[in-house]
Amino acid sequence: MVSHFPPSNEHLDDQMVKMEVNLDDIPGEWLGYVMDLLFEAGANDVFYTPIYMKKNRPGVLLQLLCSQEHINTMKEILFKETTTLGIRYYPLTVHRLERMFRKVTTEWGEVTVKEGIYEGHVVQRAPEFEECKSIAQLHNIPLKKVYEMVWKALGNEN
Amino acid sequence: MVSHFPPSNEHLDDQMVKMEVNLDDIPGEWLGYVMDLLFEAGANDVFYTPIYMKKNRPGVLLQLLCSQEHINTMKEILFKETTTLGIRYYPLTVHRLERMFRKVTTEWGEVTVKEGIYEGHVVQRAPEFEECKSIAQLHNIPLKKVYEMVWKALGNEN
Amino acid sequence: MVSHFPPSNEHLDDQMVKMEVNLDDIPGEWLGYVMDLLFEAGANDVFYTPIYMKKNRPGVLLQLLCSQEHINTMKEILFKETTTLGIRYYPLTVHRLERMFRKVTTEWGEVTVKEGIYEGHVVQRAPEFEECKSIAQLHNIPLKKVYEMVWKALGNEN
Amino acid sequence: MVSHFPPSNEHLDDQMVKMEVNLDDIPGEWLGYVMDLLFEAGANDVFYTPIYMKKNRPGVLLQLLCSQEHINTMKEILFKETTTLGIRYYPLTVHRLERMFRKVTTEWGEVTVKEGIYEGHVVQRAPEFEECKSIAQLHNIPLKKVYEMVWKALGNEN
Amino acid sequence: MVSHFPPSNEHLDDQMVKMEVNLDDIPGEWLGYVMDLLFEAGANDVFYTPIYMKKNRPGVLLQLLCSQEHINTMKEILFKETTTLGIRYYPLTVHRLERMFRKVTTEWGEVTVKEGIYEGHVVQRAPEFEECKSIAQLHNIPLKKVYEMVWKALGNEN
Amino acid sequence: MVSHFPPSNEHLDDQMVKMEVNLDDIPGEWLGYVMDLLFEAGANDVFYTPIYMKKNRPGVLLQLLCSQEHINTMKEILFKETTTLGIRYYPLTVHRLERMFRKVTTEWGEVTVKEGIYEGHVVQRAPEFEECKSIAQLHNIPLKKVYEMVWKALGNEN
Numbered sequence: 030m031v032s033h034f035p036p037s038n039e040h041l042d043d044q045m046v047k048m049e050v051n052l053d054d055i056p057g058e059w060l061g062y063v064m065d066l067l068f069e070a071g072a073n074d075v076f077y078t079p080i081y082m083k084k085n086r087p088g089v090l091l092q093l094l095c096s097q098e099h100i101n102t103m104k105e106i107l108f109k110e111t112t113t114l115g116i117r118y119y120p121l122t123v124h125r126l127e128r129m130f131r132k133v134t135t136e137w138g139e140v141t142v143k144e145g146i147y148e149g150h151v152v153q154r155a156p157e158f159e160e161c162k163s164i165a166q167l168h169n170i171p172l173k174k175v176y177e178m179v180w181k182a183l184g185n186e187n
Numbered sequence: 188m189v190s191h192f193p194p195s196n197e198h199l200d201d202q203m204v205k206m207e208v209n210l211d212d213i214p215g216e217w218l219g220y221v222m223d224l225l226f227e228a229g230a231n232d233v234f235y236t237p238i239y240m241k242k243n244r245p246g247v248l249l250q251l252l253c254s255q256e257h258i259n260t261m262k263e264i265l266f267k268e269t270t271t272l273g274i275r276y277y278p279l280t281v282h283r284l285e286r287m288f289r290k291v292t293t294e295w296g297e298v299t300v301k302e303g304i305y306e307g308h309v310v311q312r313a314p315e316f317e318e319c320k321s322i323a324q325l326h327n328i329p330l331k332k333v334y335e336m337v338w339k340a341l342g343n344e345n
Numbered sequence: 346m347v348s349h350f351p352p353s354n355e356h357l358d359d360q361m362v363k364m365e366v367n368l369d370d371i372p373g374e375w376l377g378y379v380m381d382l383l384f385e386a387g388a389n390d391v392f393y394t395p396i397y398m399k400k401n402r403p404g405v406l407l408q409l410l411c412s413q414e415h416i417n418t419m420k421e422i423l424f425k426e427t428t429t430l431g432i433r434y435y436p437l438t439v440h441r442l443e444r445m446f447r448k449v450t451t452e453w454g455e456v457t458v459k460e461g462i463y464e465g466h467v468v469q470r471a472p473e474f475e476e477c478k479s480i481a482q483l484h485n486i487p488l489k490k491v492y493e494m495v496w497k498a499l500g501n502e503n
Numbered sequence: 504m505v506s507h508f509p510p511s512n513e514h515l516d517d518q519m520v521k522m523e524v525n526l527d528d529i530p531g532e533w534l535g536y537v538m539d540l541l542f543e544a545g546a547n548d549v550f551y552t553p554i555y556m557k558k559n560r561p562g563v564l565l566q567l568l569c570s571q572e573h574i575n576t577m578k579e580i581l582f583k584e585t586t587t588l589g590i591r592y593y594p595l596t597v598h599r600l601e602r603m604f605r606k607v608t609t610e611w612g613e614v615t616v617k618e619g620i621y622e623g624h625v626v627q628r629a630p631e632f633e634e635c636k637s638i639a640q641l642h643n644i645p646l647k648k649v650y651e652m653v654w655k656a657l658g659n660e661n
Numbered sequence: 662m663v664s665h666f667p668p669s670n671e672h673l674d675d676q677m678v679k680m681e682v683n684l685d686d687i688p689g690e691w692l693g694y695v696m697d698l699l700f701e702a703g704a705n706d707v708f709y710t711p712i713y714m715k716k717n718r719p720g721v722l723l724q725l726l727c728s729q730e731h732i733n734t735m736k737e738i739l740f741k742e743t744t745t746l747g748i749r750y751y752p753l754t755v756h757r758l759e760r761m762f763r764k765v766t767t768e769w770g771e772v773t774v775k776e777g778i779y780e781g782h783v784v785q786r787a788p789e790f791e792e793c794k795s796i797a798q799l800h801n802i803p804l805k806k807v808y809e810m811v812w813k814a815l816g817n818e819n
Numbered sequence: 820m821v822s823h824f825p826p827s828n829e830h831l832d833d834q835m836v837k838m839e840v841n842l843d844d845i846p847g848e849w850l851g852y853v854m855d856l857l858f859e860a861g862a863n864d865v866f867y868t869p870i871y872m873k874k875n876r877p878g879v880l881l882q883l884l885c886s887q888e889h890i891n892t893m894k895e896i897l898f899k900e901t902t903t904l905g906i907r908y909y910p911l912t913v914h915r916l917e918r919m920f921r922k923v924t925t926e927w928g929e930v931t932v933k934e935g936i937y938e939g940h941v942v943q944r945a946p947e948f949e950e951c952k953s954i955a956q957l958h959n960i961p962l963k964k965v966y967e968m969v970w971k972a973l974g975n976e977n
Contacts, residue, residue: 088531240390489742588935593837627744787844
């Protein structure tokens with residue numbers, strides 16, 4: 030099962046679903062693993078929110094976003110890997126920006142910058158986190174230094 | 188007003204609703220009471236999430252799940268018992284597992300185990316919390332010991 | 346762009362939308378500013394929830410409520426001012442109480458009390474926060490004293 | 504083991520301790536029970552905070568306040584009833600107000616109001632929650648109505 | 662009462678205190694105001710954390726940092742403006758970086774950048790938020806554009 | 820720099836420190852990386868709590884536990900990798916249980932169980948998470964099934 034890749038042009042996707050599960054009877058350490066499984070199986074996003082449940086129980090609200098075609102896959106993981114007896118979900122619309130990738134050159138090599146384009150204008154520019162992290166580790170420099178160098182390189186190109 | 192009991196077989200319920208209220212002008216101690224009232228009046232679940240509201244206000248997001256037939260009852264409690272001037276809600280679908288109950292025998296007596304059955308296979312087995320708690324209190328032993336004994340008893344039956 | 350003012354009588358509004366964005370690559374100090382911009386542009390409410398995202402990232406879930414006619418305005422602010430590449434949203438219904446405003450007289454002057462009327466009965470009475478705060482600051486007294494005086498004045502009128 | 508009752512006059516207590524435990528391998532439903540046990544054994548306060556732990560685990564930080572004489576009792580409960588292998592703690596000072604109790608009369612009977620006195624002046628007045636709740640339940644009225652009546656009664660006495 | 666300004670050179674300050682209050686009987690809207698009062702009276706920092714308290718109450722943990730000379734001022738505000746009957750506190754040490762301020766020039770004018778110096782090396786560079794925000798508002802451009810320009814200007818100076 | 824390994828017998832450690840930093844000007848994605856660096860450099864624990872800071876900013880409280888000998892190492896990472904200008908810390912005592920490791924045999928092979936011994940009695944038994952996870956992945960079975968088998972095996976040995 031591969032991840033769901035939305036198209037790279039700006040678009041409205043009305044085939045998306047948010048799925049939710051309340052959990053008060055599962056250890057937190059299992060939930061880190063469940064998140065990985067859901068991403069691997071094609072979830073577009075997975076995240077946890079702390080909630081206060083009945084009987085003074087600190088619980089966790091698991092939320093995930095997926096396309097409708099992945100609903101059954103997600104349900105299977107949630108039922109098998111968590112302790113829930115019920116899963117709720119509802120449709121939603123996602124407006125995604127056009128995504129483009131460019132390279133900028135720093136003194137430590139190239140870094141990819143992901144751009145988000147809204148109605149034809151670049152509104153987002155995000156250096157790829159994993160690449161910056163690799164440079165930081167390789168050169169033994171603070172991560173924020175790497176980001177600063179990328180911002181500088183980006184600035185000079187404009 | 189009795190609670191809403193969904194059927195015990197595996198099913199999709201598309202008559203459910205999530206209701207939400209943002210609260211920044213109510214003391215937390217009232218909210219513990221409101222939760223009780225909502226459960227008693229038939230809510231399937233009620234939980235709180237901390238939220239950050241305008242003007243630096245730590246607020247609370249009340250969320251509840253109920254069947255459509257309980258919407259008006261829930262609204263009445265929320266308007267009368269909280270400080271909100273507005274309640275929002277939207278429909279959602281719930282996939283519930285088949286639920287079965289079995290007894291396991293421990294050295295301190297029987298404990299009910301709730302099982303969740305997904306497409307004909309048992310995927311969840313949860314000892315009833317209140318019964319385990321009663322045993323822990325009666326015999327003055329740690330709750331986790333009780334759970335361990337139940338897990339052992341369950342394991343031996345398989 | 347002015348704020349969206351719902352009518353003051355009790356009503357169901359089925360033209361509302363909840364919009365959500367997950368954020369893990371933006372500093373918190375920017376988000377205080379974004380909240381202001383969204384309110385100024387007509388959001389009915391904006392609030393943040395802490396979320397746990399992949400790769401051990403503490404993130405923020407931005408949620409806002411607006412009427413359908415404000416969807417594009419909200420999107421534009423979110424895409425330009427935050428770092429998101431996608432915005433999700435779904436319709437919901439809001440039940441709003443009738444709102445009335447009355448004045449009560451305290452020893453420090455008049456204070457407006459907002460009342461919420463549910464099926465013809467007053468169920469909410471909230472002194473206007475900003476007025477109480479101004480009195481507290483002007484007279485150099487604790488805010489809670491001001492509220493106490495307003496509650497006393499309200500009580501005597503009934 | 505009885506609860507620790509601090510003296511009712513205004514005082515500084517430098518014999519207090521805060522104890523903390525991080526938990527990522529325990530179900531939330533057990534933690535509601537643990538809180539009860541700790542209060543029964545003499546904790547002055549017990550509360551939970553959501554935390555983000557390593558490996559994407561949503562965890563819980565248990566914090567409790569107790570007097571130094573209760574340290575061992577608290578440790579025993581925490582080691583036996585939770586899953587922790589370590590407990591941390593540090594001393595702190597508590598400044599407590601003088602506490603006085605008075606009765607106010609409402610149309611539904613008397614309610615106790617707890618007053619907090621700071622340097623000889625009443626700065627806090629809190630109706631006893633449990634009494635207000637009992638009245639609300641007995642007379643089938645909203646809890647906030649009860650509080651309003653108490654505030655009115657308090658106001659008229661001044 | 663003026664704010665407490667620590668010296669601008671790198672130093673250890675062992676005259677600091679953390680003060681904490683648990684709150685479950687105060688509306689969130691009051692707490693936004695209390696934060697302002699504490700800052701005005703000399704708190705070095707004030708922040709709120711959501712906590713789960715007994716009886717299913719969503720509460721708030723107020724934490725503040727101040728110098729020991731401000732302890733009494735903070736207590737007075739907390740006792741008068743919140744609903745607490747007790748305040749706890751303990752000493753702590755703060756290691757502060759040397760702080761320097763420089764100006765960088767962007768196409769929209771100068772912006773102050775605060776630098777943090779650790780053992781003689783600049784490790785932090787933060788454009789002043791309020792100045793960036795003013796530029797964003799004056800020129801009607803996204804705040805993140807302003808930050809990008811400052812980062813570019815900073816990069817070119819190095 | 821290697822991790823700090825406390826002794827494996829039950830003991831009180833009064834050489835520990837809690838370090839704290841408030842962060843409102845750093846993206847969440849950097850913080851996942853900072854956590855890793857701190858663990859690698861010898862922190863005993865690192866965790867994040869959501870906090871509400873001034874000006875409506877959702878912030879993050881970083882807390883870490885380390886031995887006094889690691890204070891400088893931790894400070895260096897925090898100053899270089901985060902955006903803070905100040906770090907606070909205070910001493911605390913940790914009571915750690917004796918730790919023992921045993922093997923239990925399941926149908927999928929051996930699993931290590933970490934035991935915590937309090938005053939000579941086993942009070943904690945925790946299957947090693949990473950080993951259970953490896954089995955789950957290798958045999959393509961739910962993680963909770965692995966835990967169930969380990970609990971069963973443990974039960975039968977007693």
